[in-house]
Amino acid sequence: MDSKIVIIGAGKAGVALGILLKSAGYDIAAVCSKHKSSLKKASSYLDGFLTTDAVEAAKTGDIIFLSVRDNQIKDLCDSIAAKDGFKKGNYVFHLSGALSVDVLKKAEKRGAKIGCIHPIQSFADIKGAIKNLPGSYFGITGDKSVLLLAKRIVKSLKGKFLIIEDKDKPIYHIAACVVSNYLVSLINYAENLYKIIGINESDAFRAFYPLIKGTLDNIEKKGTIEALTGPIVRGDTEVILKHIEQLKKKLPDELSLYRELGLAATEIAFKRKSINRNTRKDLINILKGVKTDG
Numbered sequence: 001m002d003s004k005i006v007i008i009g010a011g012k013a014g015v016a017l018g019i020l021l022k023s024a025g026y027d028i029a030a031v032c033s034k035h036k037s038s039l040k041k042a043s044s045y046l047d048g049f050l051t052t053d054a055v056e057a058a059k060t061g062d063i064i065f066l067s068v069r070d071n072q073i074k075d076l077c078d079s080i081a082a083k084d085g086f087k088k089g090n091y092v093f094h095l096s097g098a099l100s101v102d103v104l105k106k107a108e109k110r111g112a113k114i115g116c117i118h119p120i121q122s123f124a125d126i127k128g129a130i131k132n133l134p135g136s137y138f139g140i141t142g143d144k145s146v147l148l149l150a151k152r153i154v155k156s157l158k159g160k161f162l163i164i165e166d167k168d169k170p171i172y173h174i175a176a177c178v179v180s181n182y183l184v185s186l187i188n189y190a191e192n193l194y195k196i197i198g199i200n201e202s203d204a205f206r207a208f209y210p211l212i213k214g215t216l217d218n219i220e221k222k223g224t225i226e227a228l229t230g231p232i233v234r235g236d237t238e239v240i241l242k243h244i245e246q247l248k249k250k251l252p253d254e255l256s257l258y259r260e261l262g263l264a265a266t267e268i269a270f271k272r273k274s275i276n277r278n279t280r281k282d283l284i285n286i287l288k289g290v291k292t293d294g
């Protein structure tokens with residue numbers, strides 16, 4: 001590929017992106033990071049110009065990724081623009097799902113095209129990112145020519161894309177956070193429940209893991225509505241009542257999340273028509289703690 005890539009921010013996402021683009025044939029012209037130690041780490045994967053000077057790095061490239069943390073992107077972009085680091089014809093991307101492309105406005109004022117390529121994936125470290133990026137979806141945002149390039153880059157990363165309008169990014173990002181971060185919170189919630197009956201976290205997770213995988217397989221095959229199993233979809237109000245009583249007695253702080261997720265499951269069961277209107281009402285009353293017998 002002719003384009004010269006610059007990675008500014010040699011962290012998890014930036015280094016993985018650089019490595020995968022390099023192996024797809026792109027020329028990685030420069031890698032920049034704040035600390036030399038991060039550059040040293042990156043140098044075991046990437047060659048080229050390694051620098052702590054973001055302006056000098058930006059000057060060497062055509063496609064510039066600002067792969068720093070979300071709260072650092074705007075300041076970094078502004079400071080590079082202020083020192084003439086961007087030029088006409090550059091493409092400047094950030095990788096944030098949460099932020100508008102507007103944080104790159106100063107680069108646009110210097111003649112660059114701006115956009116976002118956000119991997120819908122979570123990386124705990126560089127190795128994990130290299131493993132997980134191929135096959136992932138990417139939310140891409142920008143004008144027509146930016147989208148054209150973004151699609152090419154995503155294809156090189158062996159990914160798939162969703163085009164996200166800038167105004168829709170907040171909702172887009174909420175959904176991605178829920179599915180990743182709150183899944184972690186949910187598993188942690190279940191581990192905490194097992195802890196009080198004497199099963200430690202790692203044993204609990206080992207026991208949950210096949211269940212989680214089985215559930216994901218069902219969702220993949222049937223979709224979320226048909227994949228729901230358990231007492232709510234069976235309309236078993238007695239079991240749900242017992243769950244609530246136990247939580248009230250032993251873990252009152254854990255009750256509110258159980259209630260909210262139970263209400264969500266009740267709506268799924270009703271949509272699926274596995275429970276009728278009356279059972280739905282009974283479940284809602286039990287979950288909300290509404291007394292119905294006077």
Ligand SMILES: NC(=O)c1ccc[n+]([C@@H]2O[C@H](COP(=O)([O-])OP(=O)(O)OC[C@H]3O[C@@H](n4cnc5c(N)ncnc54)[C@H](OP(=O)(O)O)[C@@H]3O)[C@@H](O)[C@H]2O)c1
Nearest residue numbers: 009010011012013033034035038067068070095096122123
């Ligand atoms: N991690 C994920 O799961 C994930 C998933 C999707 C999208 N993203 C997005 O990817 C972007 C980067 O996230 P990350 O997780 O890769 O963060 P990270 O691992 O913390 O890496 C950020 C890097 O930016 C560098 N940096 C900070 N300020 C800099 C500056 N002024 N000049 C040059 N380098 C600078 C830091 O350098 P030093 O190490 O040298 O201090 C650090 O290595 C974010 O926009 C994030 O939303 C991340």
